[in-house]
Amino acid sequence: MGTDKIRILDFITYPGRNIYCHRPIMKLIVDIGEYWDIPTKDIEGFHDRLLKAFPGLRKNCCSLGYEGGFLKRLKEGTYLAHVLEHVILEMQYMLGYKVKFGKTRVLEEPSVYYLVYEFQNEVCGLECGKTAVFILNCFLNGTEPDTQFFMDYLKKISIDAELGPSTTAIVQEAKRRNIPVTRIGHESLVQLGYGKYSRIVESTLTDATSCIAADISCNKQLTKTILAENHIPVPYGKVVYSEISAVIAAKQIGLPVVLKPCDGNQGKGVVLNLDREEDIKNAFREGCKYGSGVIVEKFVRGNDYRVLVVGNKVSAVAKRLPAMVVGDGKHTVRELVDLVNLDENRGEQHEKPLTKIKIDEISIRILENENLTVDSIPEQGRVVKLRANGNLSTGGTAIDCTDQIHPENAELAVRAAKSIGIDIAGIDIVTEDISKSILDTGGVIVEVNSAPGIRMHIYPSQGTPRNVAADIVDLLFPTDESIRFPIVSVTGTNGKTTTARLIAHTLSLCDRKVGLTSTSGTFVNGKCLFKGDHSGPRSAKTLLSNKDIDCAVLETARGGIIREGLGYDLADVGIVMNIGEDHLGMDGTETLEDLAYVKSLVTEAVKENGYAVLNAEDGMTPYLAERTRANIVLFSKNNRFEKIGKEEQIRVFAQDGWIRIQEKETLISLLPAADVPITCGGKIACNIENSLAATAALYALGIPADRIAQGLRSYKQNSGRFSLYDVNNFHIMLDYGHNLPGYQEVIRACKHFQPKRLVGVIGMPGDRSDKAIRSVGALCAESFDRIYIKEDEDKRGREPLEVANLFKSAILEKNYDEEKVTVIENELEALKAAVESADAGDLIVILYEKLEPLQEYLNAIGAKPAQ
CATH class of the missing domain: 3.30.1490.20 (ATP-grasp fold, A domain)
Incomplete structure (x- = not known):
């Protein structure tokens, strides 16, 4: 074929809730090259080829909202990237996936677009994207691709990538109960729930079944030996x-x-x-x-019964019949098999309730024993078996017999499963009549199977379907406590880390085993497992698989939300601390509303009857409130509550020096703000605000007021946030402020201490705009008596000293004394220089990038945390 007119630049998968959709989506970035300004109606023959290959596109709604809307857009003229979005969705729909969400936008003028589209099967979604690009390129080059060939290929790989039928049934039942489901890899391994009570299952094999038990069940002779020792009849x-x-x-x-x-x-x-x-x-x-x-x-004569044991009871019983056809005196055996396989309930593997019958060496041998071949024409009514066993995977069928099993047979089946050590077991019994005790009839248990298939019970060919998946989920999650896993998610421009730490600390006082992710690391029960910035979705997923925790507090940063979506399903409490101008101009966020849109995902992704905690004094709160269906809790450090368009359920505020909670007519005076150590006697206003947000979240979780007060009073080590140290006759403060509001809070707090000189060791991340860096530089010129400019080790795309020079020029423009400004690129060396030049009564504040080297230096010079 000719050269590619459409080029794929990148693929990004969002497996969970994301800023585009609350369902899984893929983001495809393409360059349509010379076609950036050519509508498809002007491409000769394109529409005819497109609609011939994908006639279902005629019914697509598109943004017009009615059937045929996309066809109208085609006739009017639309662009290739938009057509590509619809083709990908249509291909998935043709494969049986009811997907409908898609969106296409220009990413870089004039020809680079991104398009996002929903998927249900990740492999299918990815391959449909690639295949659609290939097919459209064929159309543009005037060639006719074999669309059916591609669709057959896509169907095969999609089936291969699906969860097995047993796993699917369990997953669907878990989702009905709002138990989060996390797929592990591309096989049928899934995690249900989070933390301490999470369970891992593959098909019906659970993490409670030991390797030894599974190995025993695979060894049929060893299984029989153990059963016989337990006085269970075996052949x-x-x-x-x-x-x-x-x-x-x-x-x-x-x-x-x-x-x-x-x-x-x-x-x-x-x-x-x-x-x-x-x-x-x-x-x-x-x-x-x-x-x-x-x-x-x-060989014991009788019918083949599968008894499903779940825990301590029989969940279902099925009589299994082997793959067979019934003669009509007209068709050959092969033709009869083809007719049976036309049943829409039969699939190639396990994707349908039944599996297609296959003619192979085994079936041919069985036919030979009956003096038949695949070309024989059986007489009317003759039953022709093609398998000796009744497994559904080889084309068998099943009849439900759950209500018929004799109590002794049920008891023996449960005993058999227990003797091997399997919590979910398929017990195969051969007997003439399952309603009679095999102890009386001579029936036997022939196998005990781990990971038994449950299709036959959910979709029996005859009889009552049994929701055995419900019994399995009951076994895995026996109590309300095992299902409910509290999650608090904290986002915003400033204050996330401190608020998350306060919440985690207070929950730990309530006998909870708390997991915490933040910009300083991942923590379990207060112990740091991994250091670094762990405020993204991958860290959240890792923490939520940890079996040592029974609740989680997740700092959820803007960047991770944009790049990968959320690392969890739904939270009990979602907090937006504030929306500031930090990060404007990055990742397509040009306005405060753009930033609020990204962060609103945290308050949208809240459980039914959960809570969204919002800052009453933030200008974007009305916007956030409109985007959430959760109950709303407002907090305000100045007791100022403007109308937000929705009625809040709870208010948390500072008044007359106290932190107070109001719910309807109930008013709780929690404690004086000055009693919260991280406020330094009420001097640090932003930490009063952080304490209010934490209080709001904890109260929404149902934590008693006295425990909340205890948590606020006892939290003292807010490492790296307003951390004040005594050094001989001067002080040093460490803080992570990295934007204008952060700097403003630090400077405001420092002035409460009335230092002789306020010395700044300043810097900012390189991915901030020039304007943002210069605005902080101007503030520093107005606030610091002496300035040391350093740079982050991670330049984030900047040249060495580029950020430092921006700072310096902005500072000098304020007529600041150039002799009082020193550029020292290395952060630690800059602090050392400030310390060496310190005078009695000085307060040196360093807005750091990496905390640990600074703490090690302070320890080395004998600095002590200020009391």
Whole structure:
């Protein structure tokens, strides 16, 4: 084909809630090159090719909101990136995924676009994106791609990437109960819930089943030995390792016999009712394909029943029938199989309630035993079996018999599962009638299976469907406490870390095992597991899989939300501290409303009956309130509450020096703000505000007022935030302020201490705008008596000293004495220079990038935390 007209530049996957949609989406960035200003109606033959390949596009609504809206847009003229979005969605829809959300926007003028589109199967979504680009490029180059070939390929890889039917049923049941689900990798392994009570399942195999128990269940002879020792009836048999040994064992046991591999599954290699030496040898060779040894055991006549045991009870029973066809005197066996496989309930693998029947060596051999071939035409009404066993995976069917099982058979099935040590087990019983005790009828338990399939119980061919997934989820999450995992998510421009720390500290006083992610690291029960900036979604996901915690407080930064969405599903409390101008001009956020839109995801993603905690004094709060359906809690350090368009349930505020809570007619005076250590006797206003936000969140979680007060009073080590140290006859303060509001708060707090000189060691991250850096420089010129300018080690795209020079020029423009400004690029060296030049009564404040080297230096010079 010709050159690519549409080029893929990047793919980004958002597996959870994100700023575009509360469902999983993919973001595709493409360059449409020369077609940036050419509408598709002006591309010869394009529309005809497009609608011939994807006729369903005629019904697409598009932004016009009605069926056929996209077709109207095509006729009027639209652009390639927009068409690409609709083709990707249509391809997924054709594959059975009911996706509808998509959006296309210009990213870089004139030809680079981003388009976001919903997906349900990640592999399918990714491959549909790539394939759609390929097909549209074919259209643009005047070639006709084999669209059906691509759709067949996409269907196959989509099926392969789906969760198995058992896992899917459990996941759907968990979601109905609002239990969060996290897929691990691309197989059928999922985590249900978070933290201490989280469970990992794969199909119906749970993390409670030990490796030993699973291994035992795979060894059929060992399983039978254990069952027999527990006085559970099993068929007599022997393990053999050669054809002649199989024949000898069969004669000793007594014909007819069954041969099966010692460690097979899904009925593979199992051959029943053998009474001829040649058949026994053939069966041995078949069994050896699936294991090193083969069991020869007594053939017990009867029906094949699968009993599903979940915990301490029988959840469902099914009578399994092997793959078969019924003759009509007209069609061959092969044709009858094809007719049966037309049933829409039959799929290639496990994606449908039943599996298609396949003609293979085993079925051909079974036909030969009946003097038939695939080309034979069975007479009217003749039942032709194509498998010896009734496994659904080989095309079998099932009849529900749950209400018929005899109590003794149910008790024996539960005992069998317990004797092996499996919490969810498939017990295979052979007996003529499951409603009669096998102790009386001579029936036997032939297998105990770990990870039993549950399709047959959810979708029986006959009888009552059984919601066995509900029983499994009940087993995994037996109490309300095991389902409920409290999460607090904190976002905003300033104050996130301190607020998150306060909440985590107070929860720990309530006998909770608390996990915390923040810009300073990941913590479990107060212990730092990982250092660094962990305010993104990946850190949140890692923490929520930790089995040592029963609640989590997550600092949720803007950058992570934009790049990857949220690292959790829903929070109990979502907090937006404030919306400041920091980060404007980055990642497409040009206005305060853009920033508020990003951060509003935190208060939108709140559980039913959860709470959104908002700052009553922030100008963007009315916007945030309108975007949330949660209950609203407002906090205000000045007891100023403007109308926000919605009625708040709770108010938390500072009044007459006290922190107070008001809920309807109830007013609680919690404690004096000056009693909160991190406010330095009420001097640090921003930490009063942070304390109010923490109080609001804790109260919304149902924490008693006296415990909240205890938490605020006892939290003293707010490392790296307004951290004040005594050094001989002067002081040093460390803080993480990295934007104009942060600097303003630090300077305001420092002036409360009335230093002889206020010395600033200043810097800012390089990804801030020139305007933002210069505005901080101007503030520093007005506030500091002596200035040392340093730079962050991470330049974030800037040249060395570029940020420092911006600072210096802004400071000197304020007629600041140039002799009092020193540029020292290294942060630690800049602090050392300030310390060496310090006078008695000075207060040196350093707005740092990396805390630990500074703390080590302060320890080395004997600095002590100020009391």
